[in-house]
Amino acid sequence: MHTVWKGSISFGLVNIPIKLHTATENKDIKLRQLHKECHAPINYKKVCSGCEKEVQNEDIVKAYEYSKNKFVVLDEEELENLKKENEDKAVEIIDFVKLQEIDPIYFEKSYFMAPDTGGGKAYTLLKKALEESGKIGVAKIIIRSKEQLAVVRVYQDTLVMETIHFPDEVRSSKDVPNIPEDVTIVKKELDTALLLIDQLTTDFEPEKYTDDYRTALMELIEQKKTGKKTVSAAEKKQPTTAANVTELMAALQASVEKTKKKKPAAKKRTTPTKTKKNA
Template identity: 40%
Template sequence: MARAIWTGVLTFGLVTVPVGLYTATEDHTVHFHQLERGTGDRVRYKKVNERTGKEVESDDIVKGYDIGDGEYVVVEPEELEEIAPGKSRVIDMAGFVDLDQVEPVFFERTYYVAPQNKEYLKVYELLRAALERSQKAGIATFTMRNKEYLTALRAQDEVLVLHTMHWADEVRDPRRELDLLPDRRTKVGGRELDTAQQLIDALSMDWNPDDFHDTSEERVQALVDAKREGRQIVSEAGPPEATNVIDLMEALQNSVERARSKDGGRPKQPAGELRRLPSRGDKNKGGKQGSKGAGDQKELEGLTKKELYELAADRDIAGRSKMNRDQLVKALKSETTAA
């Protein structure tokens, strides 16, 4: 089991629940050691005394605030803890905001939030369910490892997640940082905009993170294997040329046609329209449920995870809350076949 990297209490109003924070992501990047060219010897970093050149043990290192002219104010770790003993153990909700009001540029890292003991499960689930229903995020500050964070707390299926966020003065203003951005004089034609929207519609899909994986890691591994075996590896083609404004409309139209041909010409479901499959209560209606099974199974592939979960709940499929989208499809297909 994972270990909590922080423990404390989460408060909203006068309600308090002891929680722990757990790292939600992991890095699977291919890592290299640093070697000296020609010798192949490992290169390592050491913490050394700038004056003597001798290595210093971690326990003998303290923090120093530079006040100029080579002078420092030394601060011990326990002194930082003492100036905010309460804040280092409390995530206090200042308020709740609509999720779409928070620009993604503010998000930094993500943590899972879990109750510390079984006795707090109901209070925890109450907050999670309320956030899920309201589609809001709780905004709070808290201190971890002697650093204060701005955070957003939101609900996922079965779990609360906490995003650490950048402070307002840490987010750069694009108008100040970027030389070229569209302004009011940059016009796009109505026909071009309509065609671009058609392209977006033709390429629309359900979000399924399992459909994507890190191909750069595979390319690095292929390079390493090729060098080890004395083979040459073929370089991939570079990026395509930029689209000329004169050819923009043609490029858009060709893109729409290609996207539609890949989709087999099937019409897209209008956004927000729920496709309904027969529930348990429908099985005995019409007397021909068995003949519809194949069509139902094909339609399952086009449902979103939320729609699949609602259907699984309607059919009382056990373990549905822990299933991903593919597992929900498989379970529903098995249930339909068994019927």
């Protein structure tokens, strides 16, 4: 598996050198656009909207549009310094929560976590601790110049890091148009719907769900290849121009003591706990 990120993650004073590997892959079939006349691939040029000249990468700068046609230009050195300041920090698990408390709308992308050199024991410790506690860790990480909120959890026999959206990235459901209000549902309709759900309820077996469109499209492509219904592009004209691991037991004990000092005494709850959402 290709490594997409390398660094370390910590909980308390325990530091684990890790590598991230993308856990999922997009299997969409990508279709190219060709010129109908000569079947050559279509290229796209970067053209300035002002002077209408074609521009090269070295002539492009990045900017933030704070109002219509008004920009703040940011140079590469500033962006690189900002990126480095954050990427140099180890990823720290800042909280432990229950997975059921996070609605699936927050989840974005999954990464397998693998221990780097010297991190095997600490990796296994974190995995077993999460399994025993039934909790997941909440952390922050910089991936591809973007700070991400993430959770660390156990998947099968591996640690997985899931990037999740920040709260302000999730749109309010109140902004969704045309949501019906005060619609009367008669009991018979509801009972029938519940019966249908009951009849269709089963154990989740991901292997039985397949992408029928992708399968049919690949079959069509193979048929055309076999039948020699293929085209070739016209000949192109030549242009003229490691982190060290702290001893585990000592780190764990120090972390527990540190948490005790910082955490105020728990108050007795007088109100019922928050109802968990169903995933």
